[in-house]
Amino acid sequence: MQGLDEIIRQHPFFADLEPACCEMIAGCGRNVRFEAGQYLFHEGDPADRFFLLRHGRVAFEITVPGRGPLRFLTLDPGQIAGVSWLVPPYRWNYDARALELTRAVALDAKCLRGKCEEDHHLGYELMKRFVPELVRRLHATRLQMLDVYGKPAA
Secondary structure, eight states, X not given: OOOHHHHHHHSGGGTTOOHHHHHHHHTTEEEXXXXXXXXEEOTTSBOOEEEEEEESXXXXXXXXXXXXXXXXXXXXXXXXXXXXXXXXXXXXXXEEEESSOEEEEEEEHHHHHHHHHHOHHHHHHHHHHHHHXXXXXXXXXXXXXXXXXXXXXX
C-alpha cells in the first residue's frame, strides 16, 4: 500500500518536488472520495483545503441567475481543484462538483500554510507550481469570454 507522500510525489502537479517537501505536504493530507453529483466545495464557503485529483472528473460551476449552474471548467485526474486557499479571505469563488466517482487527496490549507510559513523553501516550491496554474486558468477564462462575447463568425 502506497503512503501519502508517495502518492503526492507521483501526482503530476508535484512532479520533481523533493521527497522531503512531499513528506511535509503529506502530513496535511488525507484520501477522500466523492460520488457522482457530490460537491467538493461551494461558492462562499471557507477554502480550507485543496485537492489532488487521482481518479474521476470534477466540474467548476458558477450559478447564473435565471439559468442555474454554468460549467466553466472540467478537471481530469492529475489536476488540482482549488486555489482559493492561497489568498485571503480564503473563500471559494465557485462550486466544484464530481461528475463521476472521484478519488483525491485533500490537503488541509491551514496546515499547509503553516508549514509554508515555517519553511519558506516549501512555500516557494508550492508557489512555483500554483502561479503557472493560475495563469493557465486565467488564460482559459479569457478565451471562453472571447468565445461568448466576441463577434460572430461571418
